[in-house]
Amino acid sequence: xxxxxxxxxxxxxxxxxxxxxLCGFLFASRIMMxxxxxxxxxxxxxxxxFGNLGAGLCLxxxxxxxxxxxxxxxxxxxxYAVLGIVSFAAPTVLSYxxxxxxxxxxxxxxYCLSPLLTMSFAAGLGMERMFLRRFIGxxxxxxxxxxxxxxxxxxxxxxxxxxxxxxLAIPVCAASGNIxxxxxxPKGTSALAFSCGASLSSAVMVALMAPVFEAPLEWRFAxxxxxxxxxxxxxxxxxxxxxxxxxxxxxxxVVFSQIGYWGTGFGVLxxxxxxxxxxxxxxxxxxxxxxxxxxxxxxxxxx
Numbered sequence: 402x403x404x405x406x407x408x409x410x411x412x413x414x415x416x417x418x419x420x421x422x423l424c425g426f427l428f429a430s431r432i433m434m435x436x437x438x439x440x441x442x443x444x445x446x447x448x449x450x451f452g453n454l455g456a457g458l459c460l461x462x463x464x465x466x467x468x469x470x471x472x473x474x475x476x477x478x479x480x481y482a483v484l485g486i487v488s489f490a491a492p493t494v495l496s497y498x499x500x501x502x503x504x505x506x507x508x509x510x511x512y513c514l515s516p517l518l519t520m521s522f523a524a525g526l527g528m529e530r531m532f533l534r535r536f537i538g539x540x541x542x543x544x545x546x547x548x549x550x551x552x553x554x555x556x557x558x559x560x561x562x563x564x565x566x567x568x569l570a571i572p573v574c575a576a577s578g579n580i581x582x583x584x585x586x587p588k589g590t591s592a593l594a595f596s597c598g599a600s601l602s603s604a605v606m607v608a609l610m611a612p613v614f615e616a617p618l619e620w621r622f623a624x625x626x627x628x629x630x631x632x633x634x635x636x637x638x639x640x641x642x643x644x645x646x647x648x649x650x651x652x653x654x655v656v657f658s659q660i661g662y663w664g665t666g667f668g669v670l671x672x673x674x675x676x677x678x679x680x681x682x683x684x685x686x687x688x689x690x691x692x693x694x695x696x697x698x699x700x701x702x703x704x
Contacts, residue, residue: 419653421695424648425663427641428670432532434637438630446611447620449493452606455635456642457601464597471598472587480585481602481654490606492571497614499568502561511571512661516698517677518576519658528583529655531694538697539655542645542662543688559630576663579654582646592646600642656699662691666698 427695438448441577472475500662502510516539523529621627649657666688672678 410531415482417648417656417699418695420644420648420652421659421663423657424641424644424657424660426560426667427637427644428660428664429667430515431634431641432668432676433671434630434634438634441619442624442629443627444620445456445613445632446493446607447617448631449607450611452634452638453489453600453604453607455631457597457604458598458640459635459639460593460600460643464593467591467593469591470592471601476599477587479520480581480587481598482576482606484581485602485606485676487574487581489603490610493607494610494614495567495571496575497621499571501563502564503568508571509567509570509679510550511568512548512575513550514569514572515575515579515661516655516658517543518572518635519579520655522576523583523654526580526584528580529653533654535698538694539659541690541697542659542694543654546662546665547688547692548687548690549669551683576658579649579658582649583654584614586650590651593643596642596646599640599646601680652699656695658697659691659698663695666691 435448436453439445496508496636520529520531520535520539524531582595645657645660668679669678669684669688673680
């Protein structure tokens with residue numbers, strides 16, 4: 402299966418919209434696999450640390466075969482550290498607390514704000530031009546996302562407004578990571594090398610924070626099922642990370658930020674195909690809005 406996905410990834414690498422669809426599919430698949438792995442006995446920070454470590458280790462042989470290397474200059478190491486904190490560690494910790502106090506529905510929904518924030522940051526910093534078609538596309542995708550999660554909106558617990566506000570830092574972190582990757586992409590570095598370095602740094606950051614939230618000495622590894630899930634997630638995460646970085650490289654931060662929309666859409670489709678969930682007319686309308694928004698939000702062709 403991984404070879405098939407890799408072949409499709411190679412074919413899609415020249416099309417930002419095709420790459421966005423592939424990244425969304427990998428995003429949804431990884432979320433479903435993560436949920437099953439947690440049900441099998443892995444702990445959240447164990448999953449984050451070893452999933453990212455495994456992804457980086459999976460990419461290293463590919464990196465060596467292509468005669469590339471991870472940039473290791475001081476400024477690059479600082480970049481990996483910042484991305485590990487902003488893009489992975491901080492949202493993980495915030496989600497840990499917000500889920501407990503406000504509920505998982507709100508935590509998943511705030512990610513809807515990431516494309517809107519990314520577009521605003523990119524326009525404000527002069528990285529991406531703001532134009533009406535793109536604005537309509539991002540808003541259309543946002544509405545499509547809300548249509549898909551409309552049942553979850555009713556489950557939000559707004560009884561703790563302070564934590565509701567704190568939860569807004571999650572999409573701010575995601576949008577900031579999108580901007581940082583584009584603005585400080587190491588010169589001459591491929592998506593393969595950058596994604597490999599970022600995966601390994603994220604693993605280190607999560608591992609350093611893990612003792613605050615979990616008991617690493619109680620992490621289970623002897624069970625063959627646990628090891629199988631770590632291996633499967635490592636491979637899926639490696640493919641996902643590589644395609645994500647390639648998408649950001651060719652399409653920019655605003656298009657990249659829509660992965661969450663497309664991932665949710667694919668999640669709805671996979672749930673219908675694998676678990677018999679019913680696709681309502683509202684769900685279909687939401688999926689259409691997400692695809693239409695992706696088409697409208699892409700970069701204009703250069704003359």
